[in-house]
Amino acid sequence: MHEMSLTEGILRVLEQQAAAQGFTRVVKVRLEIGELSAVDPESLRFCFEAIRDETVADGAELEIIPLPGRAFCVDCGKEVPLPHRFAVCPDCGGGKLQLSGGDEMRIKDLEVE
Numbered sequence: 188m189h190e191m192s193l194t195e196g197i198l199r200v201l202e203q204q205a206a207a208q209g210f211t212r213v214v215k216v217r218l219e220i221g222e223l224s225a226v227d228p229e230s231l232r233f234c235f236e237a238i239r240d241e242t243v244a245d246g247a248e249l250e251i252i253p254l255p256g257r258a259f260c261v262d263c264g265k266e267v268p269l270p271h272r273f274a275v276c277p278d279c280g281g282g283k284l285q286l287s288g289g290d291e292m293r294i295k296d297l298e299v300e
């Protein structure tokens with residue numbers, strides 16, 4: 188499961204931010220996860236809680252904010268919601284959709300001490 192390596196990556200970013208910005212403890216991490224990103228939020232939470240201790244994020248809370256999928260429809264020229272990667276346009280039924288959001292994972296912000 189790739190959530191463990193993603194979590195290790197997040198903790199590395201937190202350690203770097205702590206060193207750069209001079210805080211010693213992360214209280215809360217707000218993480219945005221796109222619904223089309225193939226990251227399982229519950230697995231990620233499990234991994235985070237398993238390895239956060241003894242790091243700058245010891246005891247930190249993880250808040251996961253889901254980002255809905257979005258796409259640009261070439262046929263009707265509109266930005267439309269995309270529930271899954273192979274969906275068609277909900278407006279015109281066209282299949283020429285270009286993914287424009289919802290496949291990303293990023294740290295939105297942190298609460299630190």
Ligand SMILES: [Zn+2]
Pocket residue numbers: 260261262263264265276277278279280281
């Ligand atoms: Zn359309």
